[in-house]
Amino acid sequence: MAPILTVEDLGISFGSNHVLKSVNYTLEENEILGVIGPNGAGKTVMLNILTGMLKPTKGKVSFNGEDITGKSVNERVRLGIGRTFQIPRAFEKMTAYENVMTGGVFGDGLSERQAGDRAVEILEMIGLSEKSMAFAGKLSLLDRKRLEIGVALASGPKLLLFDEVAGGLTESEVSDILAIVQRIKAEGYSVIWIEHVIQTMLKGTDRVLLLADGRDILAGLPAEVMASEEVERIYLGVKKSHG
Numbered sequence: 616m617a618p619i620l621t622v623e624d625l626g627i628s629f630g631s632n633h634v635l636k637s638v639n640y641t642l643e644e645n646e647i648l649g650v651i652g653p654n655g656a657g658k659t660v661m662l663n664i665l666t667g668m669l670k671p672t673k674g675k676v677s678f679n680g681e682d683i684t685g686k687s688v689n690e691r692v693r694l695g696i697g698r699t700f701q702i703p704r705a706f707e708k709m710t711a712y713e714n715v716m717t718g719g720v721f722g723d724g725l726s727e728r729q730a731g732d733r734a735v736e737i738l739e740m741i742g743l744s745e746k747s748m749a750f751a752g753k754l755s756l757l758d759r760k761r762l763e764i765g766v767a768l769a770s771g772p773k774l775l776l777f778d779e780v781a782g783g784l785t786e787s788e789v790s791d792i793l794a795i796v797q798r799i800k801a802e803g804y805s806v807i808w809i810e811h812v813i814q815t816m817l818k819g820t821d822r823v824l825l826l827a828d829g830r831d832i833l834a835g836l837p838a839e840v841m842a843s844e845e846v847e848r849i850y851l852g853v854k855k856s857h858g
């Protein structure tokens with residue numbers, strides 16, 4: 616089967632800051648690809664290029680075999696690319712239910728009724744059913760991370776882009792997120808998951824990509840990549856304090 620996502624020779628510079636020099640990888644259908652790399656390596660920038668928020672200086676992004684490099688954010692959402700934000704972005708004065716429902720109405724053109732039905736299913740999947748009427752701004756960090764995933768699911772994506780959905784959580788909270796991602800995988804979604812938490816990379820992903828020096832340094836099985844010389848060299852002891 617053809618990959619769901621292909622990234623070829625992707626590069627981006629901000630003035631003289633050459634953040635991505637040449638990034639190449641593919642994502643298979645129903646695969647969960649973890650992305651690691653030091654702070655400032657360009658992980659979020661890469662995600663922003665995939666969503667269309669940033670235009671690359673060079674290179675090509677294909678989704679389901681179609682060149683989407685020139686497509687807008689909204690076109691990509693309609694094609695089936697959903698994302699979360701590193702800093703949760705839910706509307707604080709709306710309930711969890713309303714946040715997810717709004718995602719279906721604006722992200723997928725559903726009627727309020729259809730979006731409401733979908734929101735009920737999603738809230739169940741992310742473990743927020745009991746707090747569906749709570750205001751997003753009153754939720755704990757774990758629940759706001761759940762809600763971020765829920766809003767990303769609301770637009771009916773095939774590919775999900777997660778930016779540190781486990782960041783800042785305790786070990787047991789990370790397990791809750793891992794369980795949600797497993798459910799998402801079982802439902803057939805494909806996921807690119809940026810994370811610093813090593814536990815999530817080892818347990819939650821099929822493959823891991825190391826992004827550093829503007830390049831895809833290494834990709835492979837999670838345990839192999841995490842134990843590699845390249846990770847050791849690039850994280851230089853930072854590795855353990857993150858995990």
Ligand SMILES: Nc1ncnc2c1ncn2[C@@H]1O[C@H](COP(=O)(O)OP(=O)(O)OP(=O)(O)O)[C@@H](O)[C@H]1O
Pocket residue numbers: 629632634652653654655656657658659660661701
């Ligand atoms: N819109 C922008 N304009 C100019 N420079 C930017 C922009 N967005 C990001 N950068 C720069 O790109 C580099 C990579 O940033 P990015 O946020 O992608 O890192 P990251 O790998 O996600 O790091 P972290 O692990 O801390 O989240 C940084 O040097 C940042 O200052």
Ligand SMILES: [Mg+2]
Pocket residue numbers: 658659660701778
């Ligand atoms: Mg980032």
